Amino acid sequence: MEHLVTDNLLKYFTQYALTEGSTSALSIDGLKNLLQKEFAQYLKDSFSLDNIIKMLDKDNDGRVSFDEFVMIIKRITGTGQ
Template identity: 80%
Template sequence: MEHLLNDNLLKYFTQYALMEGSTSALSLGGLKNLLQNQFAQYLKDSFSLDNIIKSLDKNNDGSISFDEFVMVVKKLTGAGQ
């Protein structure tokens, strides 16, 4: 089951990353768009979303890797608890 979830997450991540000209990273804005479009039912408010996104960008490079994306989705959906 988790394998199917990761396949879908990879599909979404790649789709949005390609729109930005990458396959390995998303900008913070691209991540926000992806989450708002594909995971809207899990978003309580934009403040919490912004805080989650900022907490992921540990090196402040303005981009999110696939592994970081999986962490944010698990945090949003409660799957990582």
């Protein structure tokens, strides 16, 4: 089951990254766009997406790798730390 979830996340990530000319990273704006369109049901009024992105963008490059993306999804869906 987890494999299916990971495949779907990779599909979303790659789809949005390709619009930015990459397959390995999303810009912060691209990430926000993806989350607002595909995961809007998990974004709450009190939710601080910017703080979570800053915390999980470990290398502070303003871009989000697939691994960082998965950590963000786990955080906003309540399935991870």
